Amino acid sequence: AQKVTQAQTEISVVEKEDVTLDCVYETRDTTYYLFWYKQPPSGELVFLIRRNSFDEQNEISGRYSWNFQKSTSSFNFTITASQVVDSAVYFCALSEASNDMRFGAGTRLTVKP
Amino acid sequence: KAGVTQTPRYLIKTRGQQVTLSCSPISGHRSVSWYQQTPGQGLQFLFEYFSETQRNKGNFPGRFSGRQFSNSRSEMNVSTLELGDSALYLCASSLFLGGHTNTEAFFGQGTRLTVV
Numbered sequence: 001a002q003k004v005t006q007a008q009t010e011i012s013v014v015e016k017e018d019v020t021l022d023c024v025y026e027t028r029d030t031t032y033y034l035f036w037y038k039q040p041p042s043g044e045l046v047f048l049i050r051r052n053s054f055d056e057q058n059e060i061s062g063r064y065s066w067n068f069q070k071s072t073s074s075f076n077f078t079i080t081a082s083q084v085v086d087s088a089v090y091f092c093a094l095s096e097a098s099n100d101m102r103f104g105a106g107t108r109l110t111v112k113p
Numbered sequence: 114k115a116g117v118t119q120t121p122r123y124l125i126k127t128r129g130q131q132v133t134l135s136c137s138p139i140s141g142h143r144s145v146s147w148y149q150q151t152p153g154q155g156l157q158f159l160f161e162y163f164s165e166t167q168r169n170k171g172n173f174p175g176r177f178s179g180r181q182f183s184n185s186r187s188e189m190n191v192s193t194l195e196l197g198d199s200a201l202y203l204c205a206s207s208l209f210l211g212g213h214t215n216t217e218a219f220f221g222q223g224t225r226l227t228v229v
Binding site: 037042043044045046047050077091093098099100101103104105106110 | 144146148153155156157158161162168169171198203205207209216217218219220221222223
């Protein structure tokens with residue numbers, strides 16, 4: 001069975017601090033996909049990144065970076081020099097053979113000015 | 114390019130009633146999935162439609178149903194509403210490529226359903 005754990009329920013940082021959001025997943029499949037989404041107060045889920053199980057390369061996109069480690073079943077997300085606009089709930093998700101996603105409980109990030 | 118459109122944005126219904134929510138996917142996307150989001154259970158998968166066929170279904174009672182039209186627009190229906198059905202219902206569309214290639218899903222703003 002697939003499972004996604006985001007152990008950090010809430011994180012609060014001051015602007016310009018770096019912050020890492022943790023995501024640990026469980027799956028029996030060898031082919032799977034991992035995602036990160038951002039949910040601002042408006043409600044829609046904003047797609048941030050998709051990574052397949054065969055691609056362990058880390059990725060950097062501006063202030064965002066992702067660290068995928070199959071050995072520890074983790075797909076962590078780091079925001080460098082956080083900004084107030086980064087305040088949102090962030091979800092990690094996993095999908096296997098079917099197209100549905102299993103989401104973690106989410107991490108609420110608050111960036112204070 | 115227009116995003117995923119969900120209507121209505123807000124809805125208040127009475128217990129026992131039924132409700133229909135609508136989702137228009139991104140142009141060219143043929144896969145539409147529905148999710149329920151509640152404070153207690155988080156984001157849960159309801160079902161997925163592709164080419165007018167339900168491909169996958171989550172663990173929800175039969176009161177929850179859906180369909181997809183030939184233009185890929187989708188509707189979901191909840192009959193005999195219960196208080197616990199109060200939630201944000203999110204629709205996602207994706208460019209399903211076939212086989213085992215899961216592409217990213219793009220979400221609408223959701224329909225917030227309140228059952229009183």
